Amino acid sequence: MTQSVREMTCVNDCILQMERITKRFPGVVALSEVSLACRKGEVHALVGENGAGKSTLVKILSGAYLPDDGQIVFKGREVELDSPRRAQQLGIAIIMQEFNLLPYLTVQENVFLGREPRGWLGFIDTREAAQRSRELLHAMSVDIDVFELVDRLSVAQRQFVEIAKALSLGADLLIMDEPSATLTGHELEYLFRVINGLKERGVTIIYISHRLDEIFGIADRVTVLKDGKYMGTRDVRDVTKSQLIRMMVGREMGEAFPARGTPAGEIVLKVRGLTRKGVLHSVSFEVRAKEIVGLAGLVGSGRTELARAIFGADPIDSGQVELQGKAVEIKRPHDAVEAGIVLVPEDRKLEGLVDILSVRENIGLPNLGLLQRWGFVRSRQEAAHVQEKIQQLDIRTYGPDQLALNLSGGNQQKVVLGKWLVSAPKLIILDEPTRGIDVGAKAEIYRLMRQLAETGAAVLMISSELPEILGMADRILVMHEGRLVAEFEGARATEEEILTAATGSAV
Amino acid sequence: MSQSFEEDRPQAAGLLLAARLSGFTRLEYVSQYAVWFLLVVVILVGAVASPHFLTPNNIFNVMRQAAALAFVSLGQTFAIMADCVDISVGSMISLTQCLAAGTMNGQAAGILPALGLIAGAVAANGLANGLAVAKRKGNPFIVTLGSMAVVQGVVLLYTGGSPLGSVPDGVRQLAEGYVGPAPFPVVLVVVLFLLAHVALRRTRYGRYVLAVGGNEEIARLSGIRTARIKVATYLLSSAAAALTGIFLAARMNIGDPLVGVGFDLDSIAAVVIGGTDIAGGRGSIVGTMGGVLLYAVLNNLMNVLNVSPFYQIVAKGAVMVIAISVYQLRYSR
Numbered sequence: 001m002t003q004s005v006r007e008m009t010c011v012n013d014c015i016l017q018m019e020r021i022t023k024r025f026p027g028v029v030a031l032s033e034v035s036l037a038c039r040k041g042e043v044h045a046l047v048g049e050n051g052a053g054k055s056t057l058v059k060i061l062s063g064a065y066l067p068d069d070g071q072i073v074f075k076g077r078e079v080e081l082d083s084p085r086r087a088q089q090l091g092i093a094i095i096m097q098e099f100n101l102l103p104y105l106t107v108q109e110n111v112f113l114g115r116e117p118r119g120w121l122g123f124i125d126t127r128e129a130a131q132r133s134r135e136l137l138h139a140m141s142v143d144i145d146v147f148e149l150v151d152r153l154s155v156a157q158r159q160f161v162e163i164a165k166a167l168s169l170g171a172d173l174l175i176m177d178e179p180s181a182t183l184t185g186h187e188l189e190y191l192f193r194v195i196n197g198l199k200e201r202g203v204t205i206i207y208i209s210h211r212l213d214e215i216f217g218i219a220d221r222v223t224v225l226k227d228g229k230y231m232g233t234r235d236v237r238d239v240t241k242s243q244l245i246r247m248m249v250g251r252e253m254g255e256a257f258p259a260r261g262t263p264a265g266e267i268v269l270k271v272r273g274l275t276r277k278g279v280l281h282s283v284s285f286e287v288r289a290k291e292i293v294g295l296a297g298l299v300g301s302g303r304t305e306l307a308r309a310i311f312g313a314d315p316i317d318s319g320q321v322e323l324q325g326k327a328v329e330i331k332r333p334h335d336a337v338e339a340g341i342v343l344v345p346e347d348r349k350l351e352g353l354v355d356i357l358s359v360r361e362n363i364g365l366p367n368l369g370l371l372q373r374w375g376f377v378r379s380r381q382e383a384a385h386v387q388e389k390i391q392q393l394d395i396r397t398y399g400p401d402q403l404a405l406n407l408s409g410g411n412q413q414k415v416v417l418g419k420w421l422v423s424a425p426k427l428i429i430l431d432e433p434t435r436g437i438d439v440g441a442k443a444e445i446y447r448l449m450r451q452l453a454e455t456g457a458a459v460l461m462i463s464s465e466l467p468e469i470l471g472m473a474d475r476i477l478v479m480h481e482g483r484l485v486a487e488f489e490g491a492r493a494t495e496e497e498i499l500t501a502a503t504g505s506a507v
Numbered sequence: 508m509s510q511s512f513e514e515d516r517p518q519a520a521g522l523l524l525a526a527r528l529s530g531f532t533r534l535e536y537v538s539q540y541a542v543w544f545l546l547v548v549v550i551l552v553g554a555v556a557s558p559h560f561l562t563p564n565n566i567f568n569v570m571r572q573a574a575a576l577a578f579v580s581l582g583q584t585f586a587i588m589a590d591c592v593d594i595s596v597g598s599m600i601s602l603t604q605c606l607a608a609g610t611m612n613g614q615a616a617g618i619l620p621a622l623g624l625i626a627g628a629v630a631a632n633g634l635a636n637g638l639a640v641a642k643r644k645g646n647p648f649i650v651t652l653g654s655m656a657v658v659q660g661v662v663l664l665y666t667g668g669s670p671l672g673s674v675p676d677g678v679r680q681l682a683e684g685y686v687g688p689a690p691f692p693v694v695l696v697v698v699l700f701l702l703a704h705v706a707l708r709r710t711r712y713g714r715y716v717l718a719v720g721g722n723e724e725i726a727r728l729s730g731i732r733t734a735r736i737k738v739a740t741y742l743l744s745s746a747a748a749a750l751t752g753i754f755l756a757a758r759m760n761i762g763d764p765l766v767g768v769g770f771d772l773d774s775i776a777a778v779v780i781g782g783t784d785i786a787g788g789r790g791s792i793v794g795t796m797g798g799v800l801l802y803a804v805l806n807n808l809m810n811v812l813n814v815s816p817f818y819q820i821v822a823k824g825a826v827m828v829i830a831i832s833v834y835q836l837r838y839s840r
Contacts, residue, residue, distance in 0.1 A: 064728070085730040100728055102721040104789040105714075113718060114729035116711055123709045 014073075015040040015204050016061075016173060021070035023056055030056040033070070034230045036223055038173070043195060043205045045215040045236075048225035048248055049438035054208050057225070058175045061206075062094035063087030075172070093166030094175040099158050101165075103151035108133040110150055111165045136164040140194045154300070156187040163194065167203075174198065175206040180214055185298055185499060192218050210438060212241050213467070224248055245439055257471030258450040260491065263291035266324070268458035269427050271310065274319035279305045281482045283319070287427065287458040292449065294473030294490065295462045297502045302482040303462045304346055307429045310460075311343040312336040323426060340426035344416050344433060346462075360386045360400035363419040389418035413437060413445060428452060431462045446472060466495045478502050541833045542780050542797035545826065546804065553808040560811055567690055571682065571758065573803035574692035575751050576773055577796070581703055582747025583774040584795045586647075588707075589740045590720040590787030591640055594651040595632060596748040596774055598658035600767030602628055603752025605662055608672030608762030615675045625749050632658060633745040637738030655771065662764045672762040682758035692754060704792040716740060720787025776823070777802055780830040801826065 016038040023031040031053045038044045046054050059065045061072075063084040072079055074090060081087045087094075101110050108126070109116075111133040119125030133146045142160045150158060159179060166174050180188055195205060195218060207219055215222055216236055224231040224247040231247045269287040274280055280302055287293045295303045308314040310321060312330040321328055328339045336343070357365075363386045386400050395414045413433065433449070434442045449472065453459045463469050469476055469490075476493050478486040478501040486501035553560040579596050586593045606624045611617035636654055639645040684691040707713035715736045718726035727733050748767075755766055779785055780801060781794030805826060809819045 084728050088730065100725045102718055102725055102788065104721055105717060109714065113714075113726075114731050116714060118711075123705075124711060124714065126709070 013040045017073040021067045023067050032228045041202050042220040045219035045222040046208045052225040053228040088169050091172040093169050093171035095162045097178045101150045106147050108146040173204045177208045258447050264289040270322040272320045276316050283484050290453050291474050292459040294469035294476045296498050297479035301479040342425040343429045346431040358401045427458045429460045541830045546801045557811045569807045570693045574696050577696045577799045578750040579748050580774040580777040580795050580799050582744035584778045586744045587778050588720045588790040589716040591647045591740050593744040594771045595655040597767040597771035598655045599748035600752045602662040603749040604756045605666050605762035607753050607756035613673040629745040629749050633742030637741035641734035641737040666764045670761045670763045674756050679757050776827045
């Protein structure tokens with residue numbers, strides 16, 4: 001399986017050749033004789049499940065890790081990338097998923113961080129830095145005030161600042177790790193236009209993404225990694241999505257989405273006139289038992305805010321929430337949980353898991369009320385419940401005492417689900433449930449979601465991935481700038497209809 | 508900054524641009540309104556409560572008293588911004604004051620040896636703190652708590668436990684002298700604060716202090732030598748404490764092994780009240796000036812009103828809690 005990269009027909013115009021790269025960490029071989037070859041000026045996608053080794057490979061390229069074996073040839077010369085600075089000097093730049101930007105410094109300060117232009121008497125030449133950052137941003141047709149604090153920028157804008165930073169390094173090779181994870185609609189188009197612009201200028205791009213549809217839209221070639229091994233490189237025109245998936249997971253992924261269920265009649269959640277100044281405007285809707293309602297909309301349309309308002313995490317100015325016909329007053333998450341509402345939040349690391357605690361402790365956390373006697377936790381009961389959840393959800397872990405932070409994204413999400421399921425909730429709100437999770441684990445989460453619905457719960461799913469919403473939801477609600485603007489039947493809706501509504505145009 | 512604004516008032520726009528370039532408008536990025544507001548309130552209360560409060564004599568007194576806290580707080584500002592809080596400054600003040608008074612003993616010949624010893628102490632404490640925090644990944648609070656104890660022990664050993672020494676007249680001018688109409692220490696404070704403000708915004712060191720305090724990993728990945736920045740910051744903090752020590756030696760004409768007690772907490776309080784985020788990464792030199800003034804004026808007011816020292820401590824604590832609550836509300840938005 002170790003095909004030499006030189007056989008991949010880019011001997012002359014290869015800007016990068018990684019050969020037989022191996023990297024070991026205590027207890028695991030992250031990469032085993034992996035190869036990668038990129039042609040100058042191409043967009044080369046890198047795909048694979050979580051744990052396949054993509055992050056490790058690009059971290060080696062960026063100088064953060066040293067490989068144990070193998071060699072790297074960049075721009076025709078063998079190189080040793082022993083530090084981030086070295087990689088930068090050679091012309092390799094990386095944009096991570098969690099941006100490397102300092103929120104309390106301005107745009108131009110961030111772009112030149114560590115490489116500030118020096119002026120009179122050794123002071124920083126702010127004018128020069130500002131001028132050059134402005135030029136870089138204008139070249140991408142992006143309009144951002146270079147003296148603005150990064151903290152105040154939107155996620156998409158921060159993305160462009162990161163790109164400007166990479167370009168200011170004179171990068172010839174730009175690695176982008178999940179750049180579109182937090183972008184939607186026209187922001188994504190914009191990113192692609194910028195990427196194409198970079199291509200025209202001869203910049204080579206390595207593009208890591210879970211969104212296979214995107215890859216067919218933007219990439220020239222794609223390399224697949226699986227379990228730390230190199231699976232192959234294909235030209236994007238010569239391969240289909242399911243062939244790629246097969247290379248990634250080693251099995252045919254027929255139906256990615258489970259069959260839809262039949263929602264029962266009774267209304268579990270009824271929301272009327274939910275309003276919060278500046279954020280939500282008189283939102284009203286219903287969710288029935290055994291129903292999965294998808295909530296679509298652009299970033300910033302108020303979906304997460306709606307979820308948090310129902311859950312009591314944020315206050316509301318006016319409006320009513322009824323659960324199974326009875327009005328409930330929810331002022332804080334505690335009230336919501338008591339009433340049978342659970343929220344699986346967008347950012348698991350920040351809001352879903354306590355990552356330094358174990359799986360058992362995490363799952364037990366909101367349920368200690370059930371699991372205690374006279375203030376002491378009943379450990380045997382806790383263990384039994386946790387074990388049941390681990391089995392029910394198929395959480396891959398060495399045992400209930402493994403630390404949550406050592407699990408993969410998909411398994412972490414299952415832990416978050418598990419902790420709430422111990423209490424058999426009536427309403428489950430999921431905010432971006434499969435963000436950052438690989439194809440295999442996604443299918444499992446979808447299956448679990450449908451199972452949950454079948455137990456009689458009402459499920460409200462917020463998602464920015466249209467295929468996901470179209471595949472899973474029985475009914476789709478669309479939000480725009482804090483208002484509910486459209487409703488579609490899940491089986492018959494189209495991406496265009498949803499996007500049109502989400503951007504505020506007439507339905 | 509709309510096009511039309513720049514067209515209508517090119518001079519104003521130019522001025523604004525210059526201001527932004529020099530970093531002065533960063534004032535808006537850090538919440539300091541609380542400290543200046545409180546300062547005005549306290550001054551008004553003082554003016555009303557006592558006729559002695561706004562006399563030139565008293566004002567100069569306040570400023571001289573403020574100078575001591577000002578020097579050490581300047582160093583503490585950089586320390587806190589770099590996420591390297593320094594609790595050992597109090598003992599360093601005691602040590603340097605005693606080294607100054609004890610070595611000089613009223614003789615001009617003793618000035619150079621005194622400075623040499625002080626420089627040595629600053630280097631030793633700064634390096635010890637810096638290396639422990641940077642290389643050994645020690646928690647700054649714990650590390651400087653330890654060095655505080657060690658330095659305090661050294662100073663007690665050196666002095667045998669009671670005040671000693673004296674300072675030659677030339678040196679006393681440091682505290683008592685004038686530059687024109689203004690007391691010398693005040694001028695020195697203003698100059699140093701201006702330099703510090705410029706250093707923070709316009710030098711790489713200042714920029715890197717903010718970077719390291721903001722997110723050390725990102726700073727490291729941007730090629731910044733984070734260990735060097737931390738060591739330099741601890742050296743700066745110890746040097747600032749030494750300046751306070753020397754100033755106090757000049758002012759009090761004695762070396763008191765316990766003179767520095769309380770400066771550690773007061774300097775942190777002044778910095779935090781001034782709007783600098785205790786978590787690091789953002790801050791304001793000008794804000795620290797406000798915090799120092801607030802404390803000095805508050806102290807002075809309570810002395811003029813003959814308030815018991817115990818109530819004074821409570822009052823200072825209350826002010827700190829109020830100011831910090833206001834900032835935390837804004838910062839956690």
